Amino acid sequence: MLASWNDSVAKRAVIAFVQRVTSEGPGFVPAAGRIATFDNDGTLWVERPMPPQFDFLLRTWAAETKNEPSLANRQPYKAIIEGDTAFFAGILTQDPNVVSPLEHAVARSWKGTTPDEFEDQVRKFIATATQPRFGVSYTDLVYRPMLELFDYLKANDFRVFVCSGGGRDFMRVFAEETWGIYKEDVIGSAADYEYVDGRIVRQDRMLGGLALGPGKPAHIDAHTGRLPLLAGGNADVDTEMLESAKFALLINHDDEHREYAYTARAEKSLARAAELGWTVVNISTDWSTVFWF
Amino acid sequence: MLASWNDSVAKRAVIAFVQRVTSEGPGFVPAAGRIATFDNDGTLWVERPMPPQFDFLLRTWAAETKNEPSLANRQPYKAIIEGDTAFFAGILTQDPNVVSPLEHAVARSWKGTTPDEFEDQVRKFIATATQPRFGVSYTDLVYRPMLELFDYLKANDFRVFVCSGGGRDFMRVFAEETWGIYKEDVIGSAADYEYVDGRIVRQDRMLGGLALGPGKPAHIDAHTGRLPLLAGGNADVDTEMLESAKFALLINHDDEHREYAYTARAEKSLARAAELGWTVVNISTDWSTVFWF
Helix, strand or coil, X not given: CCCCECCCHHHHHHHHHHHHHXXXXXXXXXXXXXXXXXXXXXXXXXXXXXCHHHHHHHHHHHHHHHHCHHHHHCCCHHHHHHXXXXXXXXXXXXXXXXXXXXXXXXXXXXXXXXXXXXXXXXXXXXXXXXXXXXCXXXXXHECHHHHHHHXXXXXXXXXXXXXEEEEHHHHHHHHHXXXXXXHHHEEEECEEEEEECCEEEEEEEECCCCCCCCHHHHHHHHHHCCCCCEEEECCHHHHHHHHHCCEEEEEECECCCCCCECCCCCHHXXXXXXXXXXXXXXXXXXXXXXXXX | CCCCECCCHHHHHHHHHHHHHHCCCCCCCCHHHCEEEECCEXXXXXXXXXXXXXXXXXXXXXXXXXXXXXXXXXXXXXXXXXCCHHHHHCCCCCCHHHHHHHHHHHHHHHCCCCHHHHHHHHHHHHHHCCCCCCCCCHHHHECHHHXXXXXXXXXXXXXXXXXXXXXXXXXXXXXXXXXXXXXXXXXXXXXXXXXXXXXXXXXXXXXXXXXXXXXXXXXXXXXXCCCCXXXXXXXXXXXXXXXXXXXXXXXXXXXXXXXXXXXXXXXXXXXXXXXXXXXXXXXXXXXXXXXXX
């Protein structure tokens, strides 16, 4: 159990918490209440140089622009062709001049798509795309210690969920093979669907809001009827989910050699970790092994 | 297994299907795909003379009218005081002059309520309300054969979900004790929630549409990422869910002596059952025992 974790403060804190909630005594939590939730990008797999789903979107839109050159005059297609990374930086500040064209482009790409058609597209992407620095597929860049943590939690009668601001349906395609988690245990931002003529058909609107920031605990409670007993994240958009949990694990990317080193967009969560006594996992010292390869 | 089922066509059809999907061969379905979904009112418990949640709503509104007599001039409070059952019949035809006041009354009763507060109210109702004919609590009127079916399916690596047009959060209060199903496996019509100042707070809007008719398979797919392998229902509003499943079970209420006998609002689903070869469960002949008491 937890073989890729060094015998450090973080590992000991996780084990102490799990032993406390599973042992008779004041901290005991019945099995029904043992919900663990984890962010995906930067918590379960590499999110640099960009979250894999963003690579998927860019490839989709580049292909669409090739087939329909008139798109090249409009955002976000224009920015892709021109390599205008400044445009996409507007996502971070939720600039409506960036977010709105992106939402329209997502809707345009998948409007009326059935889940099976979308799944085929994602499978093809996962099978062929490689991460630029490591030259392997994105699913090879899942953190081995985190899947060991899933096993450890499941062995202690926790149900493990993933809750990401990224696309619920994107993650569900590889969740079972890659994480060993059923599709129904994947929570995320999602389109609404209707059942029409015997088929599930994607609608041009979202179901609920984005699963980011306060949207994470809201989505988790809607899906599971509970707030997490244990939660793991790595970024400011995970802060509310971590605050809502009884035990919070914050992944700190400090290993330039084996993975990446950055604190950008994790400043607030790192400050809250210090303030609230969350367990910070420093990749450089807490993990003996990072990947499976 | 299935001890309260007579050795009849219906029981044999269920067993034959489960054996087929769990045995190597052309009909085999890997465990990941083994999703079973069941309606609640009339499928898992007695829905006559009215669905229990409706009794809960009427009691809530009657109490509110007592505290605030001016409500008595407005619907649906007026109809409750006057015993105007014709008003409530408008639900069946989705009359906007009935549905709209009801939706407003629901929103008014629970706006800003936390899940814990709502849970307390439902627990109190379940603990004190009794069904008028049988004089026992509603949860004593869960069909014993259906819970045996849950056990049988789980023993064959199915995951069992409940999907009702009724309130998701109402059902989640008693799901774990009464059905042996975790809250996260309960799907239904639901309010949207936001996470504000560390609490989940109910908003004055729904999350997605009603889980009725085509809304059932849509809700099921959104929640689980799949359509059901096996589904059970009893009414016309279950038709699309049953059509979306590989194996459909339709409960036919034909036992006036031990339960109720009615086909109202099940005419379409009974016709589809005959047409599509669904397995019809006649309570009078297929169940040796109906309740636990």
